[in-house]
Amino acid sequence: MRIDIITVEPDLIKSPFENSMMKRAIEKGLAEVHFHNLREYGIGNYRQVDDYQFGGGAGMVLMIKPISECIEKLLAERSYDEIIYMTPDAKTLNQATANTLSLKENILILTGHYKGVDQRVRDKYVTKEISIGDYVLTGGELAAAVLCDAVIRLIPGVLGDETSALTDSFQDNLLSPPVYTRPSEFDGMKVPEVLLSGNFPKIEEWRSEQAYKRTQEIRPDLLDDN
Structure with missing residues (x-):
């Protein structure tokens, strides 16, 4: 399985993949995880990735152009079984979803930030939206790590006891x-x-x-x- 994660805070999300079970899965070659810093696709000298909402209101919104450029670059390199957006206003992650995703080969995860992403990103690219609970985090990085942990541990060969996940x-x-x-x-x-x-x-x-x-x-x- 290959997982690509688009984020504005790559350092925040890397740690869970450098320890414990997810680290072992990567070292065994059972999973690949790649991080893509959205700011590399930012606009202007300051690599801007967010802007004010149309219609007013508190909170910034991630712009469509940097996200689109990043996703299009990745899509030019491979196809994805799912393009997932981590957001609290979605169906809550459950074991059945984790089971289904564990059978995929290529997954792209977009992490939200601030007030989220321009809706047109969701309309154009996203195939599945997932929440990890009825609460709001500063960004989707930790939620993406939770999703990856739930999915990667189900890949055959990751856990020492193959039957362990079946009794969770x-x-x-x-x-x-x-x-x-x-x-x-x-x-x-x-x-x-x-x-x-x-x-x-x-x-x-x-x-x-x-x-x-x-x-x-x-x-x-x-x-x-x-």
């Missing part, structure tokens, strides 16, 4: 059940006996029951989607 929360619209490790007793708190029994059918039954119970208590809306 939300894969079956349920939250994960409680998990335990050694010691079996700590400060008077014991691990449930069933997990120590070696009876794997019973263990799976317990985990399913706990996952349903936890989802019912914390995220009953997920059960409505089943």
Whole structure:
């Protein structure tokens, strides 16, 4: 998988890709991530990328011309399965979306900033818009990193245990059940006996029951989607 990210703050987003799982995925050659500084396509001596809104109002808007030039350059080099715009006014990222994107080969991500981008960018280029939650960040860089993490970890070979991602929360619209490790007793708190029994059918039954119970208590809306 190749991911290209257009941003006005490249240094802000690079760090997550230089550590942990995403770093290993890149080093293994399972994912490529390339950053494109929008200011290199800025207008004039000051590399301007934003301007005031037509119609007035607080907040600056990223202009269409620098974004268009950057995207057109990238499109001349390769085709993209998706051109994604990270913005709070979009459908919220979920596991199903991450699963689908993990099967793609080339993804281009545009990160918003200030009040967002000129709507014509969205109309002309963007194929999918994604939010990571009902709140506003200073820019879309951290949101793009969240999306990349959710997607890259699903690529075969990235995780040490191939089955691990299949048992994550939300894969079956349920939250994960409680998990335990050694010691079996700590400060008077014991691990449930069933997990120590070696009876794997019973263990799976317990985990399913706990996952349903936890989802019912914390995220009953997920059960409505089943």
